[in-house]
Every structure is written in C-alpha cells, then in structure tokens.
Amino acid sequence: MLYTEQVIKHFKKPHNQGVIKNADAIGQKGNLACGDVMKIYLKIGKKKNGHESENFIKNIKFETLGCAAAIAVSSALTDRIKGMTFKEALAVNKDDIVNDLGGLPAPKIHCSMLGLEALHEAIENYDKK
Numbered sequence: 001m002l003y004t005e006q007v008i009k010h011f012k013k014p015h016n017q018g019v020i021k022n023a024d025a026i027g028q029k030g031n032l033a034c035g036d037v038m039k040i041y042l043k044i045g046k047k048k049n050g051h052e053s054e055n056f057i058k059n060i061k062f063e064t065l066g067c068a069a070a071i072a073v074s075s076a077l078t079d080r081i082k083g084m085t086f087k088e089a090l091a092v093n094k095d096d097i098v099n100d101l102g103g104l105p106a107p108k109i110h111c112s113m114l115g116l117e118a119l120h121e122a123i124e125n126y127d128k129k
C-alpha cells in the first residue's frame, strides 16, 4: 500500500506545526526503533460541565523529527483533538488517526503511536502540576 492522498496532503502542509510559547504542558516521545521524535505543546482552557469545570485543549502544536507518516499523523491528530476535553482526547486511539488518514501502509502503523504517546505524556505532565 502506498501513502493515501490524505497522508500526502498532511505531510506537505502539516496543520498545527510549531511551538506554543508559554505552553501549559509539553509531552515528548521518541521511537527507539527508528529514532523519530515528537513533541506536543498544549494550551489548556476550562469548559463548564454542569457545576464542574473540565480541562480542554484550547490549542495544540507539534514538532516532529520523523518520517512522512509520523508528520501526517501529528497533523491529523492535532486537528482531531483541538477543542476536546482531556477525557475525550485520551479516548482517541491509533485506529481513529489511521482512519482519518485513509489508512497507513502496514510497516508504518507503529508511527501512529508516537503522536498519541506524546499527547498522553503532555496531559499527564499537566495533571502533575
């Protein structure tokens, strides 16, 4: 399987690429097998949910040093989770991202984990604050 049109589009013009200065949380993950690295920056807001308020992802940016699939995954992931509460964002799995991209070649499926792992770490880091 070759890269889909969606992968190529996200790779050529990634969405949400860059740094958030004064980010509320940062997560970074590397893939030991290939050496690729992804860093996620989050800006967090509060959403009212009845009497409670919930954290949500107001803004998200990424920096990825990696393969075409890792960059496309980062772009699609950040598009999908912007505006989500932490609970919603943590429920997103690799199949959601692979589907958003119209599929990934089998040897590249592992690349979809990098973004999710960096996101989970950023949320964990925020919760530890």
Ligand code: FES
Pocket (backbone or CB within 6 Å): 031, 034, 035, 036, 066, 067, 069, 070, 108, 110, 111, 114
């Ligand atoms: Fe390393 Fe894709 S080959 S994340």
